Amino acid sequence: SMPQQVRLVEVGPRDGLQNEKQPISVADKVRMVDDLSAAGLSYIEVGSFVSPKWVPQMAGSAEVFAAIQQKPGVTYAALAPNLKGFEGALEAGVKEVAVFAAASEGFSQKNINCSIAESLQRFEPIMAAAKEHGVRVRGYISCVLGCPIDGDVAPEQVAAIARELLDSGCYEVSLGDTIGVGTAGDTRRLIEVVGRDIDRRLLAGHFHDTYGQALANIHASLLEGVAVFDSSVAGLGGCPYAKGATGNVASEDVLYLLNGLGIETGVDMAALVQAGQHICNVLGKTNGSRVARALLAR
Ligand code: HMG
Ligand code: MG
Numbered sequence: 676s677m678p679q680q681v682r683l684v685e686v687g688p689r690d691g692l693q694n695e696k697q698p699i700s701v702a703d704k705v706r707m708v709d710d711l712s713a714a715g716l717s718y719i720e721v722g723s724f725v726s727p728k729w730v731p732q733m734a735g736s737a738e739v740f741a742a743i744q745q746k747p748g749v750t751y752a753a754l755a756p757n758l759k760g761f762e763g764a765l766e767a768g769v770k771e772v773a774v775f776a777a778a779s780e781g782f783s784q785k786n787i788n789c790s791i792a793e794s795l796q797r798f799e800p801i802m803a804a805a806k807e808h809g810v811r812v813r814g815y816i817s818c819v820l821g822c823p824i825d826g827d828v829a830p831e832q833v834a835a836i837a838r839e840l841l842d843s844g845c846y847e848v849s850l851g852d853t854i855g856v857g858t859a860g861d862t863r864r865l866i867e868v869v870g871r872d873i874d875r876r877l878l879a880g881h882f883h884d885t886y887g888q889a890l891a892n893i894h895a896s897l898l899e900g901v902a903v904f905d906s907s908v909a910g911l912g913g914c915p916y917a918k919g920a921t922g923n924v925a926s927e928d929v930l931y932l933l934n935g936l937g938i939e940t941g942v943d944m945a946a947l948v949q950a951g952q953h954i955c956n957v958l959g960k961t962n963g964s965r966v967a968r969a970l971l972a973r
Contacts (some may be wrong), residue, residue: 676900677897677898677900677936677938678897678900678901678902678938679938679939680902680938680939680940681897681902681903681904681933681938681939681940682717682718682902682903682904682940683716683717683718683903683904683905683906683926683929683930683940683942684718684720684849684879684881684903684904684905684906685711685716685718685719685720685905685906685907685908685926686720686881686905686906686907686912686923687707687711687720687906687907687908687909687911687912687923687926687951687954688704688707688708688711688719688720688721688722688739689720689721689722689723689733689753689754690720690905690907690911690912690922690923691907691908691909691911691912691922691923691954692704692707692732692733692911692912693723693730693732693733693912694732694912695732695958697958699732699957699958701735701738701739701742702742703954703957704721704722704735704739705739705742705743706953706954707908707950707953707954707957708721708739708743708751709743709744710946710949710950710953710954711908711947711950712743712744712746712749713746713946713950714942714943714946714947714949714950715940715941715942715943715946715947716749716926716942716947717748717749717750717941718749718750718752719749719750719751719752720752720753720754720773720905721736721739721740721743721751721752721753722735722736722739722740722753722754723736723753723754723755723756723760724736724737724753724754724755724756724759724760724761724763724764724767724769724772725754725755725756725760726756733754736753736763736767737763737766737767740753740767740768740769741767741768750770750771750811751769751770751771752769752771752772752773752813753767753769753771753772753773754772754773754774754775755772755773755774755801756774756775756787756797757797757801758797758800758801758804760772761800761801761804761805761810762804764810765804765808765810769810770809770810770811771810771811771812771813772801772805772810772811772812772813773812773813773814773815773849774798774801774812774813774814774815774840774845775787775814775815775816775817776791776794776795776798776814776815776816776817776836776840777791777794777816777817777818777822778791778816778817778818778819778822778828778832778833778836779791779817779818779822779824779825779828779832780825781822781823781824781825782817782818782822782823782824782825782853782916782917785824785916786817786916791836795836795839795840795843798840798843799843802843802844802845805844806844811846812844812845812846813845813846813847813848813849813879814837814840814841814845814847814848814849815848815849815851815881816833816836816837816840816848816849816850816851817851817853818851818852818853818854819833819850819851819852819853819857819865820852820856820857820861820862820865821852821854821856821857822853822854823853823854823917823918823919823920830864830865830867830868830869831868833850833865833868833869834868834869834871834872834873837850837869837873837878838872838873841873841877846877847877847878847879847903848873848877848878848879849878849879849880849881849903849905850865850866850869850878850879850880850881851881851882851883851905852881852882852883852889852892853883853917853920854883854885854917854919854920855882855883855884855885855886855887855888855889855920855921856885856886856888857882857888857892858888858891858892859888859891859892859894859895860895862880862892862895862896862899863895863898863899866878866895866896866899866900866901867899870899870900875899875900875901875902876900876902878901878903879901879903879904879905880892880893880896880901880903880904880905881904881905881923882904882905882923882924883912883917883920883921883922883923883924884910884921884922884923884924884925885919885920885921889923889924889928890924890928890929890932893924893929893932894932897936897938904924904929905923906923906924906925906926906928906929907922907923907924907925907926908925908926908927908947908950908951908954908964909925909926909927909951909952909954909955909960909962909963909964909967910922910923910924910925910928910962910963910964911923911954911955911958911960911963921963922963925951925963925964925965925966925967926942926947926951926964927944927947927948927951927964927966927967927970928964928965928966930942930944930947930966931944931966944966944970945970948964948966948967948970948971951964951967952967952971
């Protein structure tokens with residue numbers, strides 16, 4: 676049966692903006708995060724503590740953290756690829772970080788410049804430091820339904836990495852269809868395999884919408900008992916290391932789906948649509964959410 680409540684993880688300020696070539700001011704990023712918390716989102720991925728040479732847009736993440744209005748009950752998270760990144764996050768007062776691995780060797784090299792095994796080793800000191808400082812750690816796995824370099828990915832490989840991330844101390848693992856190639860059938864099979872020895876409540880779905888399959892994949896995941904989904908307001912984004920990949924599924928579109936199913940999220944549609952349209956205006960971009968476009972046209 677489907678979950679009655681879903682937690683939406685808003686990744687727009689991070690996954691949505693990381694690929695933008697134009698400079699975006701700290702003030703605009705702060706406004707975006709504050710608009711999203713005002714819309715009722717309880718989890719916002721604000722930025723990344725990664726190499727500024729690799730992802731220049733995320734270089735100002737500490738300043739963004741310093742200026743946002745931290746609403747009680749809202750989790751403000753950041754990506755940390757290594758101990759240096761974790762220390763930067765800690766210094767910025769971040770209380771939750773995410774480590775990110777890949778299910779394919781090709782993408783691991785391209786995204787974080789090391790093998791899968793090396794990445795998991797690199798996370799160990801992060802997990803230890805996080806424990807010491809009371810920081811929660813979420814885990815990501817990229818390319819769970821296909822890799823832009825290596826092609827097909829076996830669900831068993833995803834399951835093994837998810838197991839390692841949870842064993843090392845991640846409280847949840849987000850399964851990323853980085854290039855948005857997966858279909859609903861692939862998604863159900865993936866969750867069925869990963870869910871064999873992992874509680875589905877410890878899994879999240881992170882679907883990019885490159886092939887227009889993200890909502891179908893979310894519905895398939897719901898049917899398999901997954902109750903946490905990552906999304907990006909206005910469908911912003913793309914991955915710098917996955918050419919041609921579009922943004923995550925739009926948060927507004929996911930909310931519309933969930934509202935229609937009577938599943939609670941605590942998110943206000945009108946406020947979410949305004950938040951998305953505002954950042955689109957700042958970026959000079961067309962809103963990537965079909966639902967936002969429809970509601971704004973009424
Ligand atoms: P590297 O070049 O192998 O690292 O990169 P290194 O340890 O050899 O260091 C090289 C330089 O980077 C040094 O500086 C370090 O100080 C610096 P230099 O001496 O040359 O001046 N450095 C750092 N600076 C700031 N913060 C840090 C940091 N670490 C090293 N944390 C590294 C390895 C992992 C650092 C690099 O590959 C990197 O930053 N990668 C990040 C890539 C990234 O952010 N990708 C996008 C996010 S993941 C994603 O979008 C997928 C997801 O959405 C799920 C999905 O959709 O699948 C999560
Ligand atoms: Mg992503």
